[in-house]
Amino acid sequence: MQEIKNKEYREIFSKSKENREWFRKNREKLLEEYSEQFVLISEQRVIAYSPDLDRLIKMVSPKYREKEHLIKYLSKEGIELVL
């Protein structure tokens, strides 16, 4: 049972890292194309984009929602936070 769980965890972390790396490499290009929008990345490509997060989530089929994915907000100015 633990082995199955570990295999699942390993897969999630590995796919997450792949998506993050892909995003990092392509960030400048994506910023040009999808500035001020949310993008959903899965299997190292952009699956959907929208300035509205709710709309973005509704646009994506369950097939991709269930897969490991990354949602990023692309802003040329950069996100500034004071929590």
Place this chain on the structure above:
Amino acid sequence: MKIEGYFDPDFKPPAPFVDAIIVSKEAGIRHKVSFLIDTGASMTILLDKDVKDMGLDVGRLTKAEKQVGGIGGSVETYLVEDARVVFESDEGFYEEALLLYIGVHDLTGAEEETMKRILVIPSLLGREILSKFDLYCFPRKGKLYLEYSK
């Protein structure tokens, strides 16, 4: 045992993050979450973007008696009592039970700009988890990790 984090360049300046899997039967979730490492936060809290992404139905959860302040205005706070956080380390997986807070802003009637400002706030990894580790943070080298030793 080391858990590697990273600096997210989307934030200005780049912000310290670590990925973890959050598991809860009560909330029906098993999701990867990219947490902002927030030494100013008392507790770990999932916020709007991740709550929406997970499709988490907060109506099923217990409302927290204590409301959480300081996260961009008024937040409705819920509790997940059976949550576990799983990190990937250089020695395998590290799993820890936690009382997970879920924070949801009321965005009814909010202007687009306000909505965006709220929805870009990441979930926070707070001190109740961070205090179990030593935190090594080297922003100029782009290196970051949590270290655990008995």
